[in-house]
Amino acid sequence: MCLIVFAYRAHPAYRLILAANRDEFYARPTTPLAHWDNAPEVLAGHDLVGGGTWLGMTYDGKFAAVTNYRDSRGLGEKALSRGLLVSDFLRGHNTPRTYMEVLQARADCYNGFNLLLGDTNGLYYFCNRENVVRELSPGLYGLSNHQLDTPWPKILRAKSALRQLIDTGSIQSKDMFEFLADRHKPSDGELPDTGIGIDRERLLSPIFISSQNYGTRSSTVLLISPDGRVSMTERETLSGDVKTYQWKLASL
Numbered sequence: 001m002c003l004i005v006f007a008y009r010a011h012p013a014y015r016l017i018l019a020a021n022r023d024e025f026y027a028r029p030t031t032p033l034a035h036w037d038n039a040p041e042v043l044a045g046h047d048l049v050g051g052g053t054w055l056g057m058t059y060d061g062k063f064a065a066v067t068n069y070r071d072s073r074g075l076g077e078k079a080l081s082r083g084l085l086v087s088d089f090l091r092g093h094n095t096p097r098t099y100m101e102v103l104q105a106r107a108d109c110y111n112g113f114n115l116l117l118g119d120t121n122g123l124y125y126f127c128n129r130e131n132v133v134r135e136l137s138p139g140l141y142g143l144s145n146h147q148l149d150t151p152w153p154k155i156l157r158a159k160s161a162l163r164q165l166i167d168t169g170s171i172q173s174k175d176m177f178e179f180l181a182d183r184h185k186p187s188d189g190e191l192p193d194t195g196i197g198i199d200r201e202r203l204l205s206p207i208f209i210s211s212q213n214y215g216t217r218s219s220t221v222l223l224i225s226p227d228g229r230v231s232m233t234e235r236e237t238l239s240g241d242v243k244t245y246q247w248k249l250a251s252l
Helices: 083-091 096-109 153-168 173-180 198-203
Strands: 003-011 014-025 030-036 039-047 055-058 063-068 113-119 122-127 132-135 139-143 214-224 229-236 242-248
Touching (some): 003 063, 014 153, 030 214, 030 229, 030 242, 083 096, 096 113, 096 132, 139 153, 153 173, 173 229
Antiparallel strands (some): 003 014, 014 214, 030 039, 039 055, 063 113, 113 122, 214 229
């Protein structure tokens, strides 16, 4: 993922409200949101190059998502796939905190990343550029390719859109997909300087990215109610296909 905005315990009708865009090269082989054949408890897309995923959930309430952290300290071919951080958690038995605490010792085996992990007991954040496990309090958050709530224009704009929906009291997936499709580009003076040059900063600045060979490949909306009703919807950009899965968590 390259953009995630979410409200955690910030709406009376939802335990979690999450909207996310996955940005990737169009040619990278991927399968859409579905149950995994080798792990039927996992509901996620599948990166066929790295073997992991960018966002997923299990039927017993485990949730995970990852974004890349944009910097120049890459490990090249020696780096492990960051998508495996998501799939390994979803297929494993550790709690979010335990998984992250174990990860701390080997976090430098990966290029920069942000990791969100949750279950029915809590929601946690970990960035290997600070190497600190953080349990999140109720609130509205935004995450892109820097640390949580870094005030990049796309994060501020997406959080504002989600806040407006929350303030109306009505949360609809179609409205969330609408702001996930926002192609507004901020002025050059608002852009961060992450060392990739101004042309690349401009390309990556909107909520929804579009270019000749790279852009927003899919958008996901996840809604979880306090009593454990889950709705997870993915919209693929290239095909236009939309898939929705709904279920009830037995543990809530």
